Amino acid sequence: MIDESPKRAATLNDVAERARVSLATASKALNGRADVAERTRERVLAAAAALEFTPNAVARGLTSGRTGTVGLLTSDLEGRFMIPILMGAEDAFGAGKIDVFLCDARGDAVREQHHLRALLSRRVDGIIVVGDNTDPRPSLGRNLPVPVVYAYAPSDDPKDLSLTPDNVTGGQEAIEHLVACGRSRIAHIGGDPAYAAARDRLKGAQQALAAAGLSFVGTPMLSEWSERWGRAATAMLLDRHPEIDAIFCGSDQIARGALDVARDLGRDVPADIAVMGYDNWTLLAEASRPELTSVDANLQELGRAAAQRIFDALDGTQQQPRGVHHLPVRTVIRGSTVPRR
Amino acid sequence: MIDESPKRAATLNDVAERARVSLATASKALNGRADVAERTRERVLAAAAALEFTPNAVARGLTSGRTGTVGLLTSDLEGRFMIPILMGAEDAFGAGKIDVFLCDARGDAVREQHHLRALLSRRVDGIIVVGDNTDPRPSLGRNLPVPVVYAYAPSDDPKDLSLTPDNVTGGQEAIEHLVACGRSRIAHIGGDPAYAAARDRLKGAQQALAAAGLSFVGTPMLSEWSERWGRAATAMLLDRHPEIDAIFCGSDQIARGALDVARDLGRDVPADIAVMGYDNWTLLAEASRPELTSVDANLQELGRAAAQRIFDALDGTQQQPRGVHHLPVRTVIRGSTVPRR
DNA sequence: CTGTTAGCGCCTTCAA
DNA sequence: TTGAAGGCGCTAACAG
Numbered sequence: 009m010i011d012e013s014p015k016r017a018a019t020l021n022d023v024a025e026r027a028r029v030s031l032a033t034a035s036k037a038l039n040g041r042a043d044v045a046e047r048t049r050e051r052v053l054a055a056a057a058a059l060e061f062t063p064n065a066v067a068r069g070l071t072s073g074r075t076g077t078v079g080l081l082t083s084d085l086e087g088r089f090m091i092p093i094l095m096g097a098e099d100a101f102g103a104g105k106i107d108v109f110l111c112d113a114r115g116d117a118v119r120e121q122h123h124l125r126a127l128l129s130r131r132v133d134g135i136i137v138v139g140d141n142t143d144p145r146p147s148l149g150r151n152l153p154v155p156v157v158y159a160y161a162p163s164d165d166p167k168d169l170s171l172t173p174d175n176v177t178g179g180q181e182a183i184e185h186l187v188a189c190g191r192s193r194i195a196h197i198g199g200d201p202a203y204a205a206a207r208d209r210l211k212g213a214q215q216a217l218a219a220a221g222l223s224f225v226g227t228p229m230l231s232e233w234s235e236r237w238g239r240a241a242t243a244m245l246l247d248r249h250p251e252i253d254a255i256f257c258g259s260d261q262i263a264r265g266a267l268d269v270a271r272d273l274g275r276d277v278p279a280d281i282a283v284m285g286y287d288n289w290t291l292l293a294e295a296s297r298p299e300l301t302s303v304d305a306n307l308q309e310l311g312r313a314a315a316q317r318i319f320d321a322l323d324g325t326q327q328q329p330r331g332v333h334h335l336p337v338r339t340v341i342r343g344s345t346v347p348r349r
Numbered sequence: 350m351i352d353e354s355p356k357r358a359a360t361l362n363d364v365a366e367r368a369r370v371s372l373a374t375a376s377k378a379l380n381g382r383a384d385v386a387e388r389t390r391e392r393v394l395a396a397a398a399a400l401e402f403t404p405n406a407v408a409r410g411l412t413s414g415r416t417g418t419v420g421l422l423t424s425d426l427e428g429r430f431m432i433p434i435l436m437g438a439e440d441a442f443g444a445g446k447i448d449v450f451l452c453d454a455r456g457d458a459v460r461e462q463h464h465l466r467a468l469l470s471r472r473v474d475g476i477i478v479v480g481d482n483t484d485p486r487p488s489l490g491r492n493l494p495v496p497v498v499y500a501y502a503p504s505d506d507p508k509d510l511s512l513t514p515d516n517v518t519g520g521q522e523a524i525e526h527l528v529a530c531g532r533s534r535i536a537h538i539g540g541d542p543a544y545a546a547a548r549d550r551l552k553g554a555q556q557a558l559a560a561a562g563l564s565f566v567g568t569p570m571l572s573e574w575s576e577r578w579g580r581a582a583t584a585m586l587l588d589r590h591p592e593i594d595a596i597f598c599g600s601d602q603i604a605r606g607a608l609d610v611a612r613d614l615g616r617d618v619p620a621d622i623a624v625m626g627y628d629n630w631t632l633l634a635e636a637s638r639p640e641l642t643s644v645d646a647n648l649q650e651l652g653r654a655a656a657q658r659i660f661d662a663l664d665g666t667q668q669q670p671r672g673v674h675h676l677p678v679r680t681v682i683r684g685s686t687v688p689r690r
Numbered sequence: 691c692t693g694t695t696a697g698c699g700c701c702t703t704c705a706a
Numbered sequence: 707t708t709g710a711a712g713g714c715g716c717t718a719a720c721a722g
Binding site (some may be wrong): 016017062063064065075076080086091094095098105107108109112125128129130153234235239240268 | 357358394403404405406407408412416418421426427430435436439440443446448449450451452453460464466468469470471472494575576577580602605606609610636638
Binding site for chain 3 (some may be wrong): 029030031032033036043044045048067069070071072073
């Protein structure tokens, strides 16, 4: 007879009774503790199996104080940056025995506060706050009862721990790569200058140019994180400065627009003009013609690191580090800067 | 003196002591029950506020049997389809007082089983299983102790409840739109025929064509869900059948490739050729030149619906529905099929 | 080795 | 209107 109705989950008590032992003994047996006779343990395990016993982590958490649970508080799930970070964190935790509460605040402070309360009431062991840009964001506050790590968007409170990609170095590396490819007449098309990301990448690029005894051709153009802007800016650029031999773009979307216009105008990439993107959004980078060289922020690694910090804080052995940490990026080279052999 | 170290969360007992009432009274006062004197209630609330008391949902769940928690079991977080579904579900739940456990099985059955155990041990009130394609997937099994809803990828067990977009109707609507735009020499470039999505969309398209007394120009070409394939197929198509006046593509990526090649070959879109995509991935659709008409699967709505089914099951009032439900799609019209005025 | 007992934090009867 | 007591499922001392 197959029971199709959802059944009540078996409890440790049920197991104990079936195995004809006390509740405590059943607990010990199932938790693999030494002070249980082997035969007894077998009986208990058999009973547990027969009953499809699933230990109640909720009850367990009540006693231990640990729930084996962390909160992931994002400000915009849709954002392209959330996902890899979230994956990295989920990955690092999933390896162990921790589950992740996902909360999307939709960029709304009130909703965020609401979710924070909910997470605390569920007694999460830690919280990761994920932003969708690298501008500092308001801190959740000090002395919360659990460790908090800010990922991508740093907290505005230096007492908090924040992990964010190193956009300045990213800009540097981009220019260094272009220079290494023999380019010297380089232009820049960036994203919205209201974003720290746009400014930091530009800053790094300018530092690297100066170090190489160069400077940008024309004024760096910052406006919008869009393909459309990439197209418009490239058209202007090639019109005013036909001599440029490389464009460093502030995002892959912008770069994609640049590629399209360069092609329309009959310029060969990378022979005439090298084009670099930023973010290494493979979906765009690998679908481009030619494929796009881009700077990767290692977001999955960043998510993993954030999870690791939570672990560390839980172990409590180490002093919880503070401040904003800038994590390394890496340049992924493809056909838009180096011709295929 | 500011305490910077994480502090122990206050318990109901602390509140009761501070308010000089019994634990039971404090509980009643905080839960807004009637049988508490107004002055007493005020004292309790004040004490709770002073202590920043956050009720322990874990302990509460122990007694009530409900944890106010559901599991979201995805097979591939990266997948483009997860996110809107996940958002819809998170949205629907967030409106109430339910939090979501996110688990990414990485497409691995073993890991999925592992996560399932974890979710059950945490006594989630329900589970949503999200797939990244519309092919039937193995059921988690019958008579689990909680309600389960399959989203996007249906379960292979008809006794389960599955919500999946109606790709056949989507294909129909696409063709109907093209026909309404006055096109009659229509070709199809689809994705990987190993996917039900590719076959279903084609099937719907053929039905609609037949209904209009038409048939595809050339043989429908199915191969890969990529821009590259869109480019290659379009080049072949325009070479063999220069007379075609519309291309229905199985995805926005394919359509994007088609647009690019049409432009390269000097064809005007939409004047000479109308191009339709599928999925309404705004990132691609709105960045195209011209912007791309596409079929939207209403995934966020689908996620919301899945959440709603969990709610219904929890209320327990209604009989849990079963079987595969095909949810409606909608065509989003943009410049690639209808010229801007 | 095994079982008894006391909580973990909260809610819910049931008396007082 | 209040408070004492029991229990949710489990673990961690202690005794036996």
